[in-house]
Amino acid sequence: MNTKKKLARAAVIIMAATILSRLAGFAREIIMANYFGLSPARGAFTVAYKIPNLLRTLIADTAISAxxxxxxxxxxxxxxxxxxxxxxxxxxxITTIVLSVLTVLSMVFMPYIIIISAPGFTSDKALFDLTVSLSRIIFPTVIFLGIxxxxxxxxxxxxxxxIPALAPVLWNIVIIAVLVLxxxxxxxxxxxxxILIATVVQLAIQFLHLRGREGKLFLSISFRNPYIKEMLKLIIPVSLSLGIINFNVFVDTIFASYLGPNRLAAIDSAFRIFHLPMGIFAITIGTVLFPLFSTLIAKKDFAxxxxxxxxxxxxxxxxxxxVSAMFIVLSRQIVKIIYQRGQFGSEDTSLVAWALVFFSFGIPxxxxxxxxxxxxxxLKKNWIPLYVGGINLISNAVLDWLLMKPFSHGGICFSTSLVSAFNFIALIYLIQREVGKINTQPLIKSFLKISFISAIMAACSYILFNFLYALTGLTAALSLSLLSGGIIYITLSWLLKLKEFEIAKDVFLYKKKDVLIEKKF
Structure with missing residues (x-):
């Protein structure tokens, strides 16, 4: 099969598996919301999970893979x-040894880490102690995620x-099972x-799939191998640049801790919805194209x-x-249908919806x-995203401080959106220094057309929802509004002959062999 067609098929497979994973993740979040709402315990768990998650991103799975x-x-x-x-x-x-040492040190000094990461929790001893205990349970996951x-x-x-795409589905299922039981x-x-048990299971599934397929793994440690030296040189900037994203979340957590555990948990719950389109579509496209990028660069095929x-x-x-447009106009309805049950009440819905609106501006x-x-x-230019991310980290802290006053926790989310936009513009400018001039005008025109169509779609969906709500209730009204909005968007994309619509159609129908490699930019 043609390589590019394989990539198209891989994109569909990963997207389908990722959708399953996100659905399982939503089921997990719904169960969490049902059991704990936006209670102090949920706030403690939110902080406890973010701390090892920061180290995971800095050194473990994503950074090592990149x-x-x-x-x-x-x-x-x-x-x-x-x-x-x-x-x-x-x-x-090397990964096992380094992460094991860091995990032990982090668990020993966990109280001090919590003081830094959630200073607003120090006034409540029970909340503080709970956060420390939860962090110590979750922290060993970084070892397994590194491998x-x-x-x-x-x-x-x-x-x-x-299998790598399906492994997170099992991860969510295991967590759900432990929660329910x-x-x-x-x-x-x-x-x-x-989380700890599910992470071990996720590693085991992928290891068993790899074993005996292409070669043999054996236990070894060496810092002299030239390829290892190259990877270690790469992993430092990759780790830090990827970590910048979570450093921003870390900074957000510090500021949000002063607003109370309920608003901190609200940001986390909104972030789960915000991350859905990224997890399904952006990461899918990135996962499939990354090996292709590496192959093209190895051949110096910048064209x-x-x-x-x-x-x-x-x-x-x-x-x-x-998706962003829909999240903005129907935020409360979406949050209500996902989370509002059990211990998660209408006030919790309002807090999460407010955060989601501001997060949504930054999704693209x-x-x-x-x-x-x-x-x-x-390109092995890993320091460039790090430099840009470092500047944006400072910007995020300043914007958090400025925007949380007029917009409460929504301001913290809006800061994240603004920083994401600044980061994108800077990276597009800087990558042209490495690969040559890129004609970005078609991309800008496409973005404006897509935004215009999306605005029409969102307006129609909002009007339709308000009309249907009194007649059918929340679930039917929201479902029909989202479905109608999708039909409107696809129809307008077809009428305006958007190139992106044609590519998406070709990917799903496997019609075109050079799906994403077209010299139009």
């Missing part, structure tokens, strides 16, 4: 699988996308134990790299801009950033 894939893919391209598996084995050994990062990178390099006995601790990147971004905009740019960053990683 630094590992270009080097591993280069070796495979040169048909040197024996050396490829050797460096993979060494990387697993998973290497295994996932290997599978992606060999074009095995299905042990919530009454363990309370919020059931969520923490569920195809540039249009592939631009087409990927335009597809992300085509999907995420209308945050999604596009995931792809542009991968472009830099393929």
């Amino acid at each position: 630094a590992f894939i270009p080097v591993f893919t280069e070796l495979i391209t040169k048909e040197n699988k024996e050396e490829a598996f050797k460096i993979a084995s060494i990387m697993i050994g 998973t990062g290497v295994i996932t990178g290997m599978l992606h390099s060999f074009q095995h996308f299905t 042990y919530q009454q006995r363990l309370g919020i601790y059931s969520a923490a134990w569920g 195809n790299f540039k249009p592939t990147l631009m087409n990927g971004i335009s597809q992300i905009f085509f999907i995420t801009v209308p 740019f945050a999604s596009a950033n995931t792809l542009v960053n991968r472009g830099f990683y393929s």
Whole structure:
């Protein structure tokens, strides 16, 4: 099968698996909301999970995979699988030792970490102690996720996308099972134990899938291998640049802790919805294109790299801009139907909806950033996203402080959206220094057309919802409004002959072999 057609099929497979994962994730969040609402315990869990999640991103799965894939893919391209598996084995050994040491140190000094990350919690001893305990349970996940990062990178390099995409589905299912079985006995601790157990299961599934397929892994540690040296040089800027995203979340958590655990938990609940289009579409496109980016760069084929990147971004905009518009006009209704049950009341819905509105403005740019960053990683220019992210980290802190006063926790979310837009503009400008001039006018025109169509769609959906709500109730009215909005959007895209619509159609119908590689930018 043609390589580009394989990529199109891989995109569909990953998207389908990711949708399943997000649905399972939503089921998990619904159960969490039903059991705990936006209670202080939920606020403690939110902080407890974000702390190891920061270290996970800095050093574990995503960062390791991002630094590992270009080097591993280069070796495979040169048909040197024996050396490829050797460096993979060494990387697993180094990852295990480093993350184990960091985990032990973090667990010992956890009270001090909580003082820094959630200073607003220090006035409530019970809340503070609960946060420390939950963090210590969750923290060992970074070890298993670090190993998973290497295994996932290997599978992606060999074009095995299905199992890595399905593993998070199982991860969510395991957490749900632990919650349902042990919530009454363990309370919020059931969520923490569920995450730890699920992470181990996720690693086991991918390891078993890789085992014996392409080569053999063995336990090894060495810092002298030239490929390991190259990866370690890459992983520092990759880790820090990816970590900047979570550093921003970390800064947001610090400011939000002063607004109370309920508003902090509201931001987290809104972030779960905000992250849905990123998780399904942006990360899907990025996951499929990253190995292709690495291959094109290895061949110094900038002529195809540039249009592939631009087409990927335009597809992300085509999907995420209308989603953002719907989230803005129907935020309260969406939050209510997802979360409002059990301990999660109408006041909680209002808090989460307020956060979601402001998060929604940044969805297209945050999604596009995931792809542009991968472009830099393929070029092995990993410090550039780090520099940009560092500047935006400072901007985010300043904007948090300025915007939380007039907009409460919504201001913190709006700060995230503004920083995402600044980050995207800067990265697009800077990547042209590495690959040459890119004609961005078609991308800008597409973005404006998509935004115009999305505004019409959102307005029609909002009017239709208000008309139907009194007749049919929330569920039917929202479902029909979203469905009608989707039909309107697709119809207008077809009438205006949007290139993004044609590409999306070709991907799902497997009609076109060069789906995303077209020299139109």
